[in-house]
Amino acid sequence: MPISDNASSEPMLPPIFAPESMRFLSGFAAAAIEAARVRPGEAVAREFPANTTEKTLIRPGGRGCYPAVWTQDFAMALATGFVTAEEMWDHLELIAASQNGPIEQRLASGAVIPPFAIPDHVLFDRRPVYYPGTYSSGEDQGGEPWGIMPPTNNHYDFILIAWHLWRTTGSTDFLVRNIAGLTIIEHLQRAFDVPRTDPKSGLVVTDAATRAVGFIYCDSIYMTGHLLFASLLRWRAAQQLAELEDAMGLNASASFVRAQVATIPSNLAETFGAPRRIGGWLMAATDTGRQPDVWGTIYALYLGLLDGESARAALGEIVRALEEGTISLQGAIRHVPVNHDASPTSAWERTLTPHNRYQNGAYWHVPTGWLIAVLAKEHPAVAQRLFNEMITHFQAEDFRKGPEFCAPWECLGQVKDAYANPVFLGSVVVPFGVLKTLDGLA
16 A cells, blocks of 8 residues: 555544544635635735735635645645645646755855755746745845754645555556656656755754754744654655655656665664653654654654654654643643643744744644544544534634634634634644544545
């Protein structure tokens, strides 16, 4: 079975969710994607460029949020089945054309765009922005606190888009199309090689002098050392790139790519585990950012990259945290368990984001589908409860009820002013993309 961004290697489990709830979630995901479409000539807000690409583009959120195409957010929507092959190609072409060329760019901000870097997001007039935190495509983008090098994840999610297009069409023809002097498969291969990695372990690594964000859902958090979530994305991307290469008959290249990440699974617990300090959790980074990474631990289990005692300890830690109420709210999941905050004023060791807001202690539905899938086999009642909490929240605040309703929110908080960004795709498309397979709808 091919590796998927939204399917573990475990056999499909029997349905455990009410059909009416899954029908609601399916319609909710489809409606959110439709709300995020920006057609040619349309603009999200007056101060941002209109869509001049002659293609319908999909942004991360509806209403007035996020007026650009984000590489990772678009990639995450594809497992739903609600994005057409034509739309996948249009976005793949847009990102490939925006990929940096063979020459390094050094910006006035102090940032460095390496050869063949993938943009974080692309404006509707095709201008690439390589760093989070800005809509500027100029010399002022990047630099701290957003990183010296572009985020790692986008290079791997660029591959995810191509993989979904291949899986949808069954054809590799698009991989030999030429964009800006390279075929698509060459664009993908060069993108995979951009992030800095540790050749011994295969893990993604960064430092203060050349810091790169590992994962955009932590892009406001400062981390250095070996990076957990980025390493998981690298492992997944390698499997998907290798599948594409195998499909093209490039078997030697596929074997080489797989070999580069072969040591990642065996290095996860050894590198990111600290059982005396954080129990069964894996930490987010090994230098700055040594807090337990709830999302990363969940995703490592979801991909099947933990086994034996490491897997049992991680799953036990997750179930205990759910029972104690330290990681979840209305079916949404916090990045760090409340009882492992770095200090009384921050979940993370270093960030400019206020405590219990956004990525520094708010709750997100993005990882909820992964977590339900992880729990479903051994803890079906816990999985069912988490699913019901998520659906109840979505139904109560469904954006289709009117302008005062905003779910799917990007994130929630214990107080209402911690809620952020309405009609956010990731909060519904990632859970639905996982659960439609788990529930037998795929």
